[in-house]
Amino acid sequence: MDFKLGRIKIKDIQFGVKTEIINSKLYINKEEMEKKLRENEAIKNVKVEIAKPGESIRIIPIKDIIEPRVKVNGNGGVFPGFESSVESVGEGQTNVLEGVAVISSGKIVNFQEGLIDMSGPAADYVHFSKTLNIVLLIEPVDYLDKHAHEEAVRVTGLKAAAYIGEAGRNIKPDEVETYDNSSLIEKVMRNMHLPKVVYIPMVLSQGLLHDTYIYGLDAKGILPTLINPAELMDGAVVSGNCAGPCHKNVTFLYQNNPIIEELSNLHGKTICFMGAIITNENAMLKCKDRSSSYVAKICKSLGIDGAIISEDGGGNPETDLMMNCRKLEASGIKTVLVTDEYAGRDGGSQGLADITPEADAVVTNGNGNMLLKLPPMDKVLGYPEVVEIITGGFEGSLKKDGSIEVEIAALTSSCNEVGFGRLTTKMR
Amino acid sequence: MVIISNNPLMKDVSGTNIKVIYKKISMLDLLKESLEFSYEGYTLLNHPLHANWQMNQTPYKTLLFEHKKIREYNTTFYLNQSIEWAANLACSRQLPEKWPHNCLRDLQEIDKENVLNYLD
Numbered sequence: 001m002d003f004k005l006g007r008i009k010i011k012d013i014q015f016g017v018k019t020e021i022i023n024s025k026l027y028i029n030k031e032e033m034e035k036k037l038r039e040n041e042a043i044k045n046v047k048v049e050i051a052k053p054g055e056s057i058r059i060i061p062i063k064d065i066i067e068p069r070v071k072v073n074g075n076g077g078v079f080p081g082f083e084s085s086v087e088s089v090g091e092g093q094t095n096v097l098e099g100v101a102v103i104s105s106g107k108i109v110n111f112q113e114g115l116i117d118m119s120g121p122a123a124d125y126v127h128f129s130k131t132l133n134i135v136l137l138i139e140p141v142d143y144l145d146k147h148a149h150e151e152a153v154r155v156t157g158l159k160a161a162a163y164i165g166e167a168g169r170n171i172k173p174d175e176v177e178t179y180d181n182s183s184l185i186e187k188v189m190r191n192m193h194l195p196k197v198v199y200i201p202m203v204l205s206q207g208l209l210h211d212t213y214i215y216g217l218d219a220k221g222i223l224p225t226l227i228n229p230a231e232l233m234d235g236a237v238v239s240g241n242c243a244g245p246c247h248k249n250v251t252f253l254y255q256n257n258p259i260i261e262e263l264s265n266l267h268g269k270t271i272c273f274m275g276a277i278i279t280n281e282n283a284m285l286k287c288k289d290r291s292s293s294y295v296a297k298i299c300k301s302l303g304i305d306g307a308i309i310s311e312d313g314g315g316n317p318e319t320d321l322m323m324n325c326r327k328l329e330a331s332g333i334k335t336v337l338v339t340d341e342y343a344g345r346d347g348g349s350q351g352l353a354d355i356t357p358e359a360d361a362v363v364t365n366g367n368g369n370m371l372l373k374l375p376p377m378d379k380v381l382g383y384p385e386v387v388e389i390i391t392g393g394f395e396g397s398l399k400k401d402g403s404i405e406v407e408i409a410a411l412t413s414s415c416n417e418v419g420f421g422r423l424t425t426k427m428r
Numbered sequence: 429m430v431i432i433s434n435n436p437l438m439k440d441v442s443g444t445n446i447k448v449i450y451k452k453i454s455m456l457d458l459l460k461e462s463l464e465f466s467y468e469g470y471t472l473l474n475h476p477l478h479a480n481w482q483m484n485q486t487p488y489k490t491l492l493f494e495h496k497k498i499r500e501y502n503t504t505f506y507l508n509q510s511i512e513w514a515a516n517l518a519c520s521r522q523l524p525e526k527w528p529h530n531c532l533r534d535l536q537e538i539d540k541e542n543v544l545n546y547l548d
């Protein structure tokens with residue numbers, strides 16, 4: 001069964017007496033939603049706020065961003081392993097509330113990660129300054145263990161996205177996109193003359209606040225595995241990564257991956273898109289070695305000609321990136337790497353923590369060290385006071401008038417490594 | 429296994445065949461001393477840049493070593509590379525001189541948590 005994405009275009013959101021969609025407007029019953037989210041015993045309080053493009057609002061910190069969706073038919077449900085059973089997804093139809101994002105926020109630790117401005121210069125760098133945002137300010141019960149706290153915030157974001165997504169169940173989508181779910185053999189037989197290309201999304205898997213989940217399974221323990229790109233689009237991968245705001249993959253980016261979108265469009269035309277091999281970025285060098293060897297093994301057994309590899313985060317994941325590149329190139333498989341850089345304020349320093357001569361085709365999504373001055377905002381949702389210890393912040397970042405001077409590393413998803421961004425390169 | 433760390437929370441870690449060397453020094457100095465230590469025949473087990481934290485975001489680092497007859501995983505390369513990366517990032521942004529105590533405590537806990545996963 002093919003996978004269909006039904007896009008319901010939402011033009012505005014407001015609080016109302018019932019959570020529903022009428023004429024492209026999403027109405028939210030705030031009290032009902034907050035009550036539902038407080039059902040988690042680890043949560044003391046949740047406040048639901050709305051932030052729209054152009055408003056003078058700053059959201060800080062950002063834990064995760066999720067697109068509201070509902071599974072209309074086909075196996076499984078949204079966010080398998082969390083909101084739904086662990087049944088495999090990626091078939092049937094899923095409706096999307098396009099233009100809406102659920103943003104989870106709240107203190108887990110005392111250093112804060114990520115901010116979004118809904119207007120001003122920062123808004124030019126971040127896609128989520130242009131979405132209609134439902135912001136969750138989540139407060140846990142007292143003395144909660146940090147693991148339990150992180151989990152509570154994570155699942156609350158998913159629950160909120162599922163709750164909002166339900167409003168789209170019986171709405172006729174404005175457009176429906178269909179994704180080919182043929183078997184690998186069928187794909188190859190129909191496209192024998194085309195190069196076989198695979199996408200390799202690397203996901204961070206290094207411990208508390210640095211984890212990713214696949215069907216609810218902690219990615220630290222996986223071997224790389226073949227996964228249908230439609231499964232990613234259908235919520236099989238969820239982020240627990242709360243560090244490195246500019247280049248961490250929030251859940252929204254797994255649901256909306258431009259690399260998958262483009263490869264799917266090119267399938268049958270210039271390439272035979274064989275699917276995705278999801279792999280982890282563990283802290284132990286032996287694990288990096290094992291996973292990269294296994295990725296190469298899967299690619300060789302599939303007869304892959306070319307691979308696009310994307311990163312999640314920065315620093316030591318660049319070692320995973322280079323190991324994957326080196327081993328695939330040694331197997332005769334051409335690679336393209338998708339990353340970002342920390343190349344210094346002037347862009348003149350080496351931007352990656354690891355390199356290899358085989359990495360001769362690299363796409364960068366921006367330099368996280370670029371400096372920006374952000375004006376004060378009329379309203380702040382969250383906790384602005386520790387911006388000086390946020391990634392991209394520094395001593396003196398927060399000015400007395402509420403304005404901020406930060407590197408774009410502080411802006412959530414500004415340099416994300418799947419290309420869902422607003423930065424580009426001009427050749428002189 | 430030998431644990432070299434500047435994280436005070438790692439002082440209390442113990443286990444079979446685990447030795448903890450705690451040093452109250454900067455992260456950059458810890459990396460340099462770890463490089464010297466590795467020349468005694470120790471293989472680095474975890475990446476020096478482990479977790480998503482860049483060198484100018486946290487003062488704490490814990491490295492795991494094992495004595496092997498033949499050093500593996502390009503220990504010298506990763507330590508040298510990390511020293512260079514740390515020095516570069518320090519030019520871009522220095523660590524704050526005064527962090528709130530509760531913030532430092534959280535950074536210590538995250539560093540420890542992310543290493544404990546691999547100590548079983």
